[in-house]
Amino acid sequence: MILIVDDDKAIRQSLSLLLKRKGYECISAENPGDALALIRAHDFQLIIMDMNYSLSTSGEEGIHLLRQAKIFRPDTPVILITAWGSIELAVEGMRHGAFDFITKPWNNLLLLQRIETAISLSSKPEAVQPSDTDFDRCGFIGENPEIKELLKTVARIAPTNAPVLILGENGTGKELIANAIHKNSHRKGAPFVMVNLGGISTSLFESEMFGHSKGAFTGAVSERKGRFEMADKGTIFLDEIGDLSPDCQVKLLRVLQQHTFERLGESRPRKIDIRAICATNADIPKMVKEHTFREDLFYRINLITLRIPPLRERRDDIPILAKHFITSASRTHNQQEPEISREAMDYLVGLPYPGNVRQLKNMVERAVLMCRDRRIEKTDFEFFESTVENTPGFSDGFTLEDMERSAISDALKKYDGNLSKVAMSLGITRQSLYRRMDKYGLNNDLK
Numbered sequence: 479m480i481l482i483v484d485d486d487k488a489i490r491q492s493l494s495l496l497l498k499r500k501g502y503e504c505i506s507a508e509n510p511g512d513a514l515a516l517i518r519a520h521d522f523q524l525i526i527m528d529m530n531y532s533l534s535t536s537g538e539e540g541i542h543l544l545r546q547a548k549i550f551r552p553d554t555p556v557i558l559i560t561a562w563g564s565i566e567l568a569v570e571g572m573r574h575g576a577f578d579f580i581t582k583p584w585n586n587l588l589l590l591q592r593i594e595t596a597i598s599l600s601s602k603p604e605a606v607q608p609s610d611t612d613f614d615r616c617g618f619i620g621e622n623p624e625i626k627e628l629l630k631t632v633a634r635i636a637p638t639n640a641p642v643l644i645l646g647e648n649g650t651g652k653e654l655i656a657n658a659i660h661k662n663s664h665r666k667g668a669p670f671v672m673v674n675l676g677g678i679s680t681s682l683f684e685s686e687m688f689g690h691s692k693g694a695f696t697g698a699v700s701e702r703k704g705r706f707e708m709a710d711k712g713t714i715f716l717d718e719i720g721d722l723s724p725d726c727q728v729k730l731l732r733v734l735q736q737h738t739f740e741r742l743g744e745s746r747p748r749k750i751d752i753r754a755i756c757a758t759n760a761d762i763p764k765m766v767k768e769h770t771f772r773e774d775l776f777y778r779i780n781l782i783t784l785r786i787p788p789l790r791e792r793r794d795d796i797p798i799l800a801k802h803f804i805t806s807a808s809r810t811h812n813q814q815e816p817e818i819s820r821e822a823m824d825y826l827v828g829l830p831y832p833g834n835v836r837q838l839k840n841m842v843e844r845a846v847l848m849c850r851d852r853r854i855e856k857t858d859f860e861f862f863e864s865t866v867e868n869t870p871g872f873s874d875g876f877t878l879e880d881m882e883r884s885a886i887s888d889a890l891k892k893y894d895g896n897l898s899k900v901a902m903s904l905g906i907t908r909q910s911l912y913r914r915m916d917k918y919g920l921n922n923d924l925k
Contacts, residue, residue: 624791672715676909818854
């Protein structure tokens with residue numbers, strides 16, 4: 479049963495009619511007093527409530543009702559209704575425990591998806607086992623306890639339409655997890671569109687994401703679909719969302735909130751049905767506090783947050799990953815699969831891995847190509863061995879950041895400042911390399 483709270487009779491009636499057509503039982507309340515009495519008397523599946531009432535335009539009554547509702551029914555999800563111009567009020571509600579918010583006028587399909595998601599995620603979890611044959615890991619490998627819990631969460635949330643924020647360092651497998659969410663959802667037969675937001679300039683954002691019509695600007699010789707339109711009925715994966723400029727954050731928020739957009743050069747809104755999965759290696763909560771990332775956008779994208787641990791926190795998975803990459807590289811390069819010595823494996827397990835799984839894959843693939851007598855020895859990781867052995871060990875108080883800085887510095891020297899080769903050797907992207915060089919003040923190491 480769903481409770482609808484709004485002082486506008488037309489909204490109560492339209493919501494009740496929409497939900498009853500979908501099989502939901504509804505009860506309506508006109509004011510916070512009546513709503514609170516119903517909340518005390520009934521255990522609702524969901525509460526949909528307006529934030530503004532006729533007695534107050536500041537939202538104080540709405541916030542008070544939300545607080546009281548969470549006291550009496552802490553496990554009941556609450557979806558807030560607000561106008562676009564009052565999103566700050568909705569964000570305040572999210573701080574007080576609201577599950578989600580929608581803006582007027584709403585998209586019926588989007589509203590129903592959010593209602594289904596809220597009810598599904600608040601219900602008692604079923605025993606979902608990601609090791610089942612029908613669960614697609616999409617190449618994500620690991621048996622570490624934290625990884626197993628991560629995959630269980632993926633299996634639980636994949637069938638919903640919940641927006642997901644994936645946090646993790648570069649090279650940890652954020653794209654694989656995003657793909658696993660998509661492949662295990664009802665959208666699996668539709669497009670999975672990946673966008674690296676860090677690689678799109680502010681001036682090209684609208685054209686790239688929303689598309690343009692012919693003649694919209696100089697050089698627009700034909701119409702073009704944007705990434706959101708390409709992802710219609712499917713999933714859009716917005717990687718490096720922490721790199722998005724403030725102006726682009728506003729434009730992205732509108733699309734994610736309303737599920738409509740306009741191509742450049744057009745005034746006709748286009749509707750889309752997408753699920754958004756975002757990822758970043760940035761500290762988004764810190765960016766919100768520093769006002770470099772919009773709080774309302776943060777709440778829109780992080781209904782579910784997944785954290786992928788760096789490889790150094792799951793060292794028990796390194797042998798499994800290494801053997802997998804040996805087999806994969808051998809098949810790719812049409813070579814007999816080599817063995818790996820115990821000394822070589824122990825060496826791999828002990829590395830700091832600033833480039834995480836991507837770095838391990840790069841090292842192993844190169845070792846497969848370079849090893850002698852089809853046996854990988856520690857010496858086959860010569861460059862990485864010299865990097866580590868020429869720096870103090872952990873016991874000398876040398877931190878992971880110290881080791882990362884040293885590895886990047888040595889790679890810059892080895893490859894004479896060729897950033898493409900440096901990034902490839904470390905198993906990280908050029909963009910990540912730029913950020914780390916700036917972080918450690920290594921720009922002067924370039925020739």
